[in-house]
Amino acid sequence: MPSFADAFGIHPAAVALRTRRAEVLAANIANADTPGYQARDIDFRAALGAATAASLTTTRAGHLASAQAATGGELKYRQPLNASLDQNTVDVQAERAAFLDNALRYQASMTFLNGRITGLMSALRGE
């Protein structure tokens, strides 16, 4: 039986991950002038796949978790195009572009969610 959670589809998970990525990118930008700071990011595709995939149930100690779930959402270090002398790997322009891209995609998910909510509301009212 379809539930309200199904009506929202992938978007709640996407919004949560976009929030997480915004935090990581904000931390990168904040540390643009910190010597030795290594820029980080999350692999959005893998993380969203892990968040939405039906995970394997592990019932015994020897069972392995699904690979996707194990690799989703953790922070990875960015490969610098050209690291600076103080070992800082933040490229402010790239980080800003990524942050903007992330914010717009967040907005897109919000628009979809709003549309779904409007649809549900009109279905409930039945007018």
Add this chain to the structure above:
Amino acid sequence: MSLFRIFDISGSALDAQTVRMNTTASNMANANSASSVSGETYRARQPVFAPLVLDAMETGSDGLAGVSVQGVVESQAPLERQYQPHHPLADAEGYVFMPNVNVVEEMANMISASRSYQTNIEVMEASKRMLQQTLSLGQ
């Protein structure tokens, strides 16, 4: 995990960049403060930035970091000894010590600091818009 944490992270960066602007202002203001003793002469100051892992309870174990100023260090570059016999602070041989402030370097530093400040403000603005949108969801 929340967008509100971005305000802590970017806020700490604003703090750090403000300290940097302050030291630059101090260096520029004292660029010509002559002295008769080398030990008393003004030396250029620079803040040292370090990652600041925010309150572990709020951040969990992901180690996202803001910025903190670890301290302010004085430049150890040699002071300039100028021959100015008519200077009121000149020593017996007619020399005064000038601060080791490099004005060109300080100007570049100031521009870099103000740009970083601006970038962090923009990050906060974008986060604010994202939060406002979330709050008005379904209305």
